Amino acid sequence: MYAEVMIVTNTFFNYTVLAFANKIGWIENQKRYLFLSALTAGVITVVFSHSMSTIFLSFFVMIAIAFWKKRSQIGKAIILTLLTSVFAGGLLTAIAPLYDNSSNLFMIMNFALIATGGLYLLTKHVLHLNITHGERELLYPSNVSLFGVSKELTLFIDSGNVCTEPLSNDPVHFVAAEMLREILPHELFEAISNWEFDGRAGLDKISKEYASKLRLIPIATIHKHKTWVVGIKYDQWMIGDQALPKGYIVMTKAREKFPHGADGILHSSSYFHLKKRSVG
DSSP: OHHHHHHHHHHHHHHHHHHHHHHHTTOOOOHHHHHHHHHHHHHHHHHTTTOTHHHHHHHHHHHHHHHTTOGGGHHHHHHHHHHHHHHHHHHHHHHGGGGTTSOHHHHHHHHHHHHHHHHHHHHHHHHHHHHHHTGGGOEEEEEEEETTEEEEEEEEEOTTOOOBOTTTOOBEEEEEHHHHTTTSOHHHHHHHHHOOOOSSOOSTTSOTTSGGGEEEEEEEOTTSOEEEEEEEEOSEEEETTEEOOSOEEEEESOGGGSGGGOSEEEOTHHHHHHHHHHHO
């Protein structure tokens, strides 16, 4: 049982390190490769823990599996993964004395959670700094397709928009309802516009014809009140010749609240997707 816990803990830690490097480096490799890599390195580390060479072996195996489809960026992946590991290692070294009287299992599980939390906060901080620094460049003309109909929209990337669809973790973008009126089916537009969350109502009042494209998405209002809204899965969203990753649109009532007269705001991750594509 102890070995299984060690493997899970190592896998958890490895995946967090790889995910950080993947995101901050704009590498955008698929998550399944990161997980397989993290698991493989975790097993090697636990099974051959008696050998010092295991550390080097597991690291290079982890990099090879995680980023084999991104060979042109392998150098950047190695550097970022090393820096992330050093950061996490330093963080754990600093708090290690607090666990002198704790069991090994309790200490290992806490270390994994603390390192993951630290890297998550660092990721958010780095993302925010990059987006804020380039804010004047974040207004983009775009073309969105919904139900086979396209519309030109000018969007602003908002560093504060980190809303995601909870099941898929796909990004959520916000667009003024008036800009979507002419491209959404009339019945659907009216149904979503009139839909209100009351704690019980789902999407049952909306035609089943459109149900597969809709999701209920939790959001927090400016007054910190939590509620749910209807997200619409778009067919395609192009900015220049670059397609945004799959995601959802939430319609909003007030267009004038968007910065710089934009028609809506994009998810914060869009900055890194577009930045990576422009330099990759």
